Amino acid sequence: MQRRDAFPAALAFLLAAHPAAAAAPKVAASIAPLAGIAAAVLGEDGPPALLLPSDRSPHRGALQASQTRVLADADVVLWIGPDLERGIGAALDAMPPTWVAEHTLRAEAAQGMRHRPLRRFAGDAEPAEGRTGGDDPHLWLDPGNAAAIARALAERLAILEPPRAAVYRANAERFAGSMTALEADLAESLAPVRGRRFVVFHDAYRYFETAFGLEAVAALADEPGEPIGGRRLAEVRARAEADGAVCVFADAQAPEGAVTGIARDLGLKPGVLDPLGAGLEPGVDSYAILLKRLAEAFRGCLAR
Incomplete structure (x- = not known):
């Protein structure tokens, strides 16, 4: 007290x-x-x-x-x-x-903000x-x-x-x-993988998905760091198979290598997404670099 x-x-x-x-x-x-x-x-x-x-x-x-x-x-x-x-x-x-x-x-609360519901x-x-x-x-x-x-x-x-x-x-x-x-540049670069489906560890990417025509079909946890049980893995695997998912993405903030075993269990390609810009020094161009890296990560895993 x-x-x-x-x-x-x-x-x-x-x-x-x-x-x-x-x-x-x-x-x-x-x-x-x-x-x-x-x-x-x-x-x-x-x-x-x-x-x-x-x-x-x-x-x-x-x-x-x-x-x-x-x-x-x-x-x-x-x-x-x-x-x-x-x-x-x-x-x-x-x-x-x-x-x-x-x-x-x-x-x-900024004027002109485009909100998406949970x-x-x-x-x-x-x-x-x-x-x-x-x-x-x-x-x-x-x-x-x-x-x-x-x-x-x-x-x-x-x-x-x-x-x-x-x-x-x-x-x-x-x-x-x-x-x-x-x-406009990112829409063009992501056009080849538009509509490809995937699974995420943590549902953090809806705004990016909506802007560029991508689609997550499941999230493994409600929040980062939550344990992922066998029952949840089975449910997500069934959904990924039904929806034709290609990849499973971990956040860069997750423990290193966390996605490898999960990807194997789900039968999906592993990928890592960074919504925060780990290792990026804040600067005039750092926000644009963050989004470009995010697009590259999506494209690299989702491309067949």
């Missing part, structure tokens, strides 16, 4: 010790894809700080003290929302509501309590959504730093234009 009471007090100290910067606004992004979008908007005022490492799932785990300091020091905290980054959500719950309102930007695959059991309804939070994997996030961030930065408002808005529009071109 003593540690729990001390946490909000420690946050209050951090907020008082780190007032808003008078120079370029400090942006902290929750995950690397958002950091890449932020880097493109900030331009020479970047790079943004990254709160969560890309080699682990953002769904679980509390923030460490160093991460909490970065969050408290930021003028803008760019994140998806509590359905994805639960540790950030818990940290923000301990902060003053006025600070949260003034310093956070939820990407899921899905259930054919034959899935009823979802566990607390997992019903709502939108799929992996919305950054749609390049159109990335453009919407960039514009929302530019508007927030324009308020914080009016002399640089035109620069931030121009950077966001440049990024949005590059997303239009990227979407």
Whole structure:
């Protein structure tokens, strides 16, 4: 109990010790894809700080003290929302509501965002309590959504730093234009595997699938890291055979080699997808590189 009471007090100290910067606004992004979008908007005022490492799932785990300091020091905290980054959500719950309102930007609330509901695959059991309804939070994997996030961030930065408002808005529009071109390029590169079906460890790719005509037929687990039992494997194998699935994809954040045995059990080709950009340094081009690598991984496994 003593540690729990001390946490909000420690946050209050951090907020008082780190007032808003008078120079370029400090942006902290929750995950690397958002950091890449932020880097493109900030331009020479970047790079943004990254709160969560890309080699682990953002769904679980509390923030460490160093991460909490970065969050408290930021003028803008760019994140998806509590359905994805639960540790950030818990940290923000301990902060003053006025600070949260003034310093956070939820990407899921950006104007022009294309939302997709959480899905259930054919034959899935009823979802566990607390997992019903709502939108799929992996919305950054749609390049159109990335453009919407960039514009929302530019508007927030324009308020914080009016002399640089035109620069931030121009950077966001440049990024949005590059997303239009990227979407066309990726659609062309993925055309040969359009309609090919596959299985995923974790249902994180619906936005990318919808944008480029791909189709998962089953997910092995509701969340990353959940154990996969023999009964579940049998159910997914039957569905994969019925639907003509070609590959099974693990997330890059899964234990190394995890997909090999599962692929053998399912009778599918193994592949690895990286929705977060593990090993990618956030930069002006890092978001585009993330999507290109994702397309290459899909194409490499799904091509016959």
